[in-house]
Amino acid sequence: MSNARHDAATDGSTDTGTATDTGTDVDTGTDADDDTDGHTATGRQHGTTTTGETDERIRAEWTDYEFAGDVALSVEDLDVYYGDEQALRGVSLDVPAESVTALIGPSGCGKSTFLRCLNRMNDRISSARVEGSVELDGEEIYQDAADLVALRKRVGMVFQSPNPFPKSIRDNVSYGPRKHGDVDTGLLSRLLGRDDEETEAELVERCLRNAALWDEVNDRLDDNALGLSGGQQQRLCIARCLAVDPDVILMDEPASALDPIATAKIEDLIEDLAEEYTVVVVTHNMQQAARISDQTAVFLTGGRLVEYDDTDKIFENPESQRVEDYVTGKFG
Amino acid sequence: MTGATETGVVRGRASTAKTVAAAAVGLSALLFALALAAGFELLSLTGRLAGVPTIPLLGGLLVTLGAAVIAFGAGSRLELVETDPSRSAGLVAGTLFTGIWFVVTGLVASQTLGLGTVGWLAAASLGGAAAFAVTALPREDVGSTVPAGALAGSVGLVMLTGGIGPDWSWSPAGFSDAQSVTVFPRVVIPIAVAFCALVVGWAAAKAYGGFGARGRHLGAYLLIYLNAGSIIAVLFVLVAFVFAKGIDPVMAGVTVGLGVGPTTTLAVDLVIPFADVRLFGLSYDVVWPVSWPFVMNGASILNDVNGVWPAIVGTIWLVVGAVALAVPLGVGSAIFLTEYAERGRFTQVVEVATNALWSTPSIVFGLFGAAFLLPRFTPTPKKSLLAGMITLGFMLLPLVLITAREAMLSVPDEYRDASAALGVSKWQTVRSVVLPAAMPGVVTGVILGVGRIAGETAPLILTMGGGTFVTVDQAASVVDSFQLTLSPPFVTNPELTQATTALPYQLYQLILANVGQSSGIENMDTFRWGTALVLLVVVLSFYAIGIATRQYFRRKLDYE
Amino acid sequence: MGTTDDATDWQRHANRRLATAREFVAETETDALAAGLVGVLGLLGGFVGFLVTSQYTSVAVAAFLAAVGYGWVRHRELTARAVTLAMTVSTSLILVLILAFIVLEALPALRYESGELLGVSVPGLRMFTGTDWNPATNPKRFSMLPMIHGTVLVTIVATLVAGPLGVAAALFLSEIAPPRVREFVKPGVEILAGIPSIVYGFLGFAILGPWVSDQFDLVGQGTYLFVGIVVGLMALPTVVSVAEDAIDSVPESMKSGSLAMGTTDWQTMTAITIPAAFSGVSAAVLLGVGRAIGETMAATVMLRNEPTIAEPLYNVFYGFETLTSVIANKYGSATGLQESALFVAGIVLFVSVLALSIGSQLIEAHMHRKLGGSE
Known part of the structure; x- marks a missing residue:
């Protein structure tokens, strides 16, 4: 086996130190990536591709990232195909809990695909095929008995462009809990006088405060959410996601459609969220990744994970020449 | 760290309870199938099935089924079965069950117990209210199983105890003798059993999903899949039936060989x-x-096999005429609306007018053709092929316009800009960029539209007319009949201004006509089925070609 | 104040129009203008000639064609624009012509059946107050009510069939069905629309009708209930395809947003997709109702064709006549007032379906505005 995590384990590192990894290590990934995934480690073979990207072999230890603490998500040997095209090749990485992990890379490198694998949103795309393993707290999410509803409750997602529902601000926030039966304000329960209006009000306020939106909208909770500005809409989507109380929050370039002020607000918010939640954020903005994340994974062309380490290490002293070229802006 | 003790993302394994619920779904499906079989008289209600008289057997199955879902609901309420129910089955289910039980108790009170209007209204309201209370007030597991199970159980009991036996019948009071209705077990039992099977099947599917969001999902999907399946089944049965009935007369006397x-x-x-x-x-x-006598002959006392050749010719000419009128007009208007006109009041009015034209009933087109066209071609108003062509052309026009417009709108503006940037004039751009790109859509739309008008009957009754039994030499021969004259209007064609027949019109005439011996048709019924089959084949082949064309172009576009 | 402002506004508008027209005349070459004039005159002449059945119609049409031919050679851009404009105008004109001609033909019957309302004579009023259809003996009476009653009953049954089943099938096609199943079901629904109505009618007449009479021990053959079911089946594809378009137009991002919160597909459909597409779906049902009202052949062949009102009013087991079937049945044999009365039935049909069509278009436009604002 060639993938990073197994190598790390044989090195005797403290990686994957939780009990979550015992038992069901379902290795559905094929060994097909053996020849592609650079375990040959022949060092840097320089050359340049047409896009100005240096040609080199990926070395396994570049993606070894050792950290103390719990593992929230553990990905092993993930391959994704869209039809005949392979979008991800043998990606393995562990996401530490309660921190911000940034995924960066040029467009088309598969970072968004990778993100969508973590809550199985790729299932929506009929041509997508996923091989490999993703474990959430030690439970395999790619198995037949997996409950997508339960999974997505625990792994929330914020999309690239804000997508509030065409409902009131209040209803947007309480949508998830209501659908999960945690809050009941339906007509029937109101008629019977057993609705949870107070619980709902508390929940809405808490989530909007956590998403730093409360002060801007508390006087118009019944207005249609589509009337908010783009930045407000995106924070509303974050609040909506918090209302379900997930463990992990996935964010797919959450600030790419926003102006600088709104972006700054979202960035502050992400840093705050990491105190309670595990945040995985995709961004194409390297400064943003450097500002907000604790560790950074760099994907480069062809759907490969090239390097994964502390954010400081990636931006100051990367192992890979290509990563260095990328973060210094030579291509991308 | 959120602990791993939280609810996992992996569902529990199949339990005995789930097996029971699955079995209940299966039993509902079986009952539904039995009800269908009884409805189509494949299963005799007076006979026996597996050694047991049919009606009590069906009743017994219903009682079992009802008891099973109620037991499941109770088990879930008592926490014997692991489920995830919502607090209530919800308003929609509550309203539906209220309606069902309102009708059931109302019918029993008024017809069986013979209560007066006030009496049965009170009883029905009571029944409905009770159903609402049982559905909406308790937790979902009870609310969605008990009313369903009780319905199946009580219907089953009535059948099991002989309340509805083979000799039962019921005529609603208050219907006059001339307009009386009697309901027999052969009608009411299949309908009641099928309905109960649906309701209980839904409840059992919910139970299988453990109620809650997942249970509702399964229950709803069961019904939706069933719906889609039955639509396709109905289509298949319709077409297959016409084929089975019509294939013999159509293929009669077919010989292949030189000369x-x-x-x-x-x-x-x-x-x-x-x-x-x-x-x-x-x-x-x-x-x-x-x-191929049926296709190549007319109707005549001298023929061995009578046929519908004149009607086929009429349909061909109708289609040709309608297309010749509608396609240039429709495509031209679409070009103006998409390429020349600025979006504003005018285009909006035209759009509303076309859509309104599209939904105008065909018989109204017929009336219009009769009033507008018939008096104009001949000195005295007379039904004619030309009037039929133009009327059908008017009907085809909005469809061509709408599809052509849609196809042109979907041509990206970049194409037009690129062409304009090269200094190509507007019309040239339209002709060499927009039209070719929009052509697949236009062609598909025209073919599907032609399929529609080829089967149209109502306007032809009013505008084209023609006989019931048409001999082969009465087939329209339009091409040979053009005549040039020295005085205006210079070109005349008596064949166009004459009544003729077409396939759908002929089928209508055959349905109206009772006997056909005078024209040599021995068996009217088989002749009708044969005509219906030819019509169906002609129309459906237009549809098949249209759908295949669209699929072909779509696939081509996907790969580009 | 406001009115004078409006007036000056209007004047300014007219002046601007006039100015553009003058500019156009000044900029366009004389021969193009002349050809255009000949073309317009030829077209108008052709139309008028057709109306009065003049034998010189073809001359006018020839003049128009000649003008177009000349313009095509010399001024292609302008001609293309003018010809397509003429085509657009004539297409829209058809709707006006339909209304004009059926009203014209209906006038004698409307006049004959005038009734007094609050001291004012209202043409055609008696057709909607009496219940008699009696074309043969004096006093002749042409009440529309029996037919309206039949149409209403058939339409209600058809809507109950086509509405729920159609919307469910649309949901299935756009949200639930796996691609392979959809590829099979969607053409199937379209083909259902393609089966000619006379074939449905024939099946109803030859198979369903006798069977129903036997099952329910009816006197004679023909029921509104089963005509309604057959018509509902025929209206189903309209509902499915329009509702499917509406459901498809709900942005995928909204659906993903809901699913990513951990809701089931069904919850997403009921809470997000259907509310967002609600107006489109109701427009689909309205269009389906319009189809059901206008369906002719199945009703003509399956009904009893005697204008009577069923007793009691909700007795759907006896079917007599609808607005469409009375026209198809009686048109050939009817003359004079009765024929004119059939055109009144046509007006009632045309106007109600027109109202439904325009209503559904307004609803759809509303939906697109609403969803458009969210993107």
Whole structure:
């Protein structure tokens, strides 16, 4: 086996130190990536591709990232195909809990695909095929008995462009809990006088405060959410996601459609969220990744994970020449 | 760290309870199938099934099924079965069950117990209210199983105890003798059993999903899949039935071989108009290698096999005429609306007008054709092929316009800009960029539209007319009949201004006509089925070609 | 104040129009203008000639064609624009012509059946107050009510069939069905629309009708209930395809947003997709109702064709006549007032379906505005 995590384990590192990894290590990934995934480690073979990207072999230890603490998500040997095209090749990485992990890379490198694998949103795309393993707290999410509803409750997602529902601000926030039966304000329960209006009000306020939106909208909770500005809409989507109380929050370039002020607000918010939640954020903005994340994974062309380490290490002293070229802006 | 003790993302394994719920779904499906079989008289209600009289057997199955879902609901309420129910089954389920039980108790009170209006209304309201209370007030597991199970159980009991036996019948009071209705077990039992099977099947599917969001999902999907399946089944049965009934008369007397078929004369005559000088003539006889009497003959007492050739010719000419009128007009208007006109009041009005034209009933088109066209072609108003063509052309027009417009709108503006940037004039751009790109959409739309008008009957009754039994030499021969004259209108064609027949119109006439011996048709029924089959084949082949064309172009576009 | 402002506004508008027209005349070459004039005159002449059945119609049409031919050679851009404009105008004109001609033909019957309302004579009023259809003996009476009653009953049954089943099938096609199943079901629904109505009618007449009479021990053959079911089946594809378009137009991002919160597909459909597409779906049902009202052949062949009102009013087991079937049945044999009365039935049909069509278009436009604002 060639993938990073197994190598790390044989090195005797403290990686994957939780009990979550015992038992069901379902290795559905094929060994097909053996020849592609650079375990040959022949060092840097320089050359340049047409896009100005240096040609080199990926070395396994570049993606070894050792950290103390719990593992929230553990990905092993993930391959994704869209039809005949392979979008991800043998990606393995562990996401530490309660921190911000940034995924960066040029467009088309598969970072968004990778993100969508973590809550199985790729299932929506009929041509997508996923091989490999993703474990959430030690439970395999790619198995037949997996409950997508339960999974997505625990792994929330914020999309690239804000997508509030065409409902009131209040209803947007309480949508998830209501659908999960945690809050009941339906007509029937109101008629019977057993609705949870107070619980709902508390929940809405808490989530909007956590998403730093409360002060801007508390006087118009019944207005249609589509009337908010783009930045407000995106924070509303974050609040909506918090209302379900997930463990992990996935964010797919959450600030790419926003102006600088709104972006700054979202960035502050992400840093705050990491105190309670595990945040995985995709961004194409390297400064943003450097500002907000604790560790950074760099994907480069062809759907490969090239390097994964502390954010400081990636931006100051990367192992890979290509990563260095990328973060210094030579291509991308 | 959120602990791993939280609810996992992996569902529990199949339990005995789930197996029971699955079995209940299966039993509902079986009952539904049995009800269908009884409805189509494949299963005799007075007979026996597996040694047991049918009606009590069905009743017994219903009681079992009802008891099973109620037991499941109770088990879930008592936490014996692991489920995830919502607090209530919800308003929708509550309203539906209220309605069902309102009707059931109302019917029993008024018809069986013979209560007066006040009495049965009170009883029905009571029944409905009770159903609502049982559905909406308790937790979802009870609310969605008990009313369903009780319905199946009580219907089953009535059948099991002989309340509805083979000899039962019921006529609603208050219907006059001339308009009386009687309901027999052969009608009411299949309907009641099928309905109960649906309701209980839904409840059992919910139970299988453990109620809650997942249970509702399964229950709803069961019904939606069933719906889609039955639509396709109905389609299949319809087409298959017409085929089965019509194939014999249509294929009667078909022979293949050299020289067996009718003779067609191909002739070229070059004549100087008005001078009656014939420059040269050429004629050649072709004998078809196939003889297909039903398609190639007319109706005549002399024929061995009567056929519908004149109607086929009429339909062909109708389609040709309608297309010749509608396609240029429709595509031209679409070009103006998409390429020349600025979006504003005018285009909006035209859009509303086209959509309104599209939904105008065909019989209204017929009335319009009769009032507008018939008096204009001949001195006295007379139904004619030309009037039929134009009326159908008017009907085809909005469809061509709408599809052509859609196809042109979907041509990206970049194409137009690129062409304009090269200094190409607007019309050239339209002709060489927009039209070719929009062509697949237009062609598909026209073919599907033609399929629609080829089967249209109502306007033809009013505008084109024609006989019931048409001999082969009455088939319209439009091409040969053009005449040039020296005085206006210079060109006339008596064939166009004459009544003729077409397939759908002929089928209508055949349905109206009771006997056909005078025209040599022995068995009207088989002749009708044969005509229906030919019509269906003609129309459906237009649809098949249209759908296949669209699929082809779509696939081509996908790969580009 | 406001009115004078409006007036000056209007004047300014007219002046601007006039100015553009003058500019156009000044900029366009004389021969193009002349050809255009000949073309317009030829077209108008052709139309008028057709109306009065003049034998010189073809001359006018020939003049129009000649003008177009000349313009096509010399001024292609302008001609293309003018010809397509003429086509657009004539297409829209058809709707006006339909209304004009059926009203014209209906006038004698409307006049004959005038009734007094609050001291004012209202043409055609008696057709909607009496219940008698009696074309043969004096006093002749042409009440529309029996037919309206039949149409209403058939339409209600058809809507109950086509509405729920159609919307469910649309949901299935756009949200639930796996691609392979959809590829099979969607053409199937379209083909259902393609089966000619006379074939449905024939099946109803030859198979369903006798069977129903036997099952329910009816006197004679023909029920509104089963005509309604057959018509509902025929209206189903309209509902499915329009509703499917509406459901498809709900942005995928909204659906993903809901699913990513951990809701089931069904919850997403009921809470997000259907509310967002609600107006489109109701427009689909309205269009389906319009189809059901206008369906002719199945009703004509399956009904009893005697204008009577069923007793009691909700007795759907006896079917007599609808607005469409009375026209198809009686048109050939009817003359004079009765024929004119059939055109009144046509007006009732045309106007109600027109109202439904325009209503559904307004609803759809509303939906697109709403969803458009969210993107």
